[in-house]
Amino acid sequence: MREIKFRFTWKIEDGEIYNYELPISDFWSHGVSNTKYKRNRKGLAAKLIGRDQWAGIVDSEGAEIYEGDIVNLTHWHFDGGEVEMHLIGMVVYMPECASFGLGNVSNADWLRYVGLPESGTDTVSFGSMRFAPDDLEILGNIHQNPELLESV
16 A cells, blocks of 8 residues: 655745655654644744645655656657657646646647647646656745746
């Protein structure tokens, strides 16, 4: 069975942002709850700004990929020959297919491939794509690098 983990992202009153990753089995022993505010080790107030679930996959460096991560994914398909596409998007949970996927994909070649207008965006389930961990690279996340969303 796959381990269920969450990444909690806290913003300290001095502006620093940090992540705290924790398996669900350790929630209560670490005092994690629905608390929105707490004090960090320096005694400064910290506000919870993100609670993201692990997608169950890792990138080319072995780093765990969580909801809210912005990733570069190399997708492979075959159209009479091997075709490589680089898709940049944000990891999202897709309740309609009970899986994680890549959201806000705006690569024109991909949109043509799936039959969507080139001016739009797409959200695609990881389960419907062909890729390996070496094909994934974490570029950042929405909490610490919101400017990356502008380029997606």
